[in-house]
Amino acid sequence: MNSDRSTAILEKAIKLGATMAGIASVELLKKSPSHRILTMKTGLEIENFSGINWPQDAKSALVIALSHPEDEPELDWWDTNSSRGNSILIKICRELSDWIQKELNIKTYRMPYSVERGGIYLKDTAVLAGLGCIGKNNILITPEFGPRVRLRGMLLTEELPLTGPISFDPCEGCQEFCRKAxxxxxxxxxxxxxxxxxxxxxxxxxxxxxxxxxxxxxxxxMEESDVDFDKGVQYISDVETMTTTEKLVKYCRKCEFACPVGK
Ligand code: SF4
Ligand code: SF4
Structure with a gap:
């Protein structure tokens, strides 16, 4: 396993704008809690979902995180297409994937955000990659930014050194501010x-x-926003200029904001 190539990938992710980045093993990821629950009969299964289509040659999972602090709420506002933060993550992933393929000759699979659309569980990937742990609010908690990060990932066809998991658990002994909120x-x-x-x-x-x-x-x-979802109106944020869109959904983040970690 080549640690120079792994370091180069992680450094490039940060250079392109990611706040954090890490690498997990695909083999271990398939056995992670969320991926295992997906194949169980629990009554909570996703409707009409036949399972994740893992590329057979994928060996490593690269996850990147973008910090979404409370004082930058616009990163988390949604138009009918995506949040701005997610649009930034997509852009970083696209540029990073192109660079990895061109400079390191490693094939990449950029993954959709949600499992329903063919993605992988990013929180599990982030835990295995050493970005943090799952908190009692069911969100990834990072030591540096608490739960206020957004994730995106891709799979790589090369086996790379793993960057996690880490020993970190801020929820033990916490008064569970997240749950109360x-x-x-x-x-x-x-x-x-x-x-x-x-x-x-x-x-x-x-x-x-x-x-x-x-x-x-x-x-x-969604109901309280002024976005007309029935009409399928799309107000796509301009990632380069961050121009303001007028119609937005401001989703609840109370269980994130209540957590003191990383503040
Ligand atoms: S508020 Fe406390 S219990 Fe909740 S996620 Fe944060 S550290 Fe964990
Ligand atoms: S309703 Fe809000 S506070 Fe409750 S779990 Fe969902 S996002 Fe968190």
């Missing part, structure tokens, strides 16, 4: 148990995270 009480009850799944690590760490309740809030946020 949720307007939908999404962490109020266990929806999965270890005895049911055979897994020690679960959503919200102990199975206390209701995606459905969080979705209720997301739908509320």
């Amino acid at each position: 949720c307007p939908q009480d999404a962490f109020g009850e266990r929806v999965l148990s270890s005895s049911e799944t055979g897994l020690a690590e679960l959503p919200g760490r102990d199975g206390s995270f209701s995606r459905e309740k969080c979705m209720v809030q997301m739908r509320k946020d």
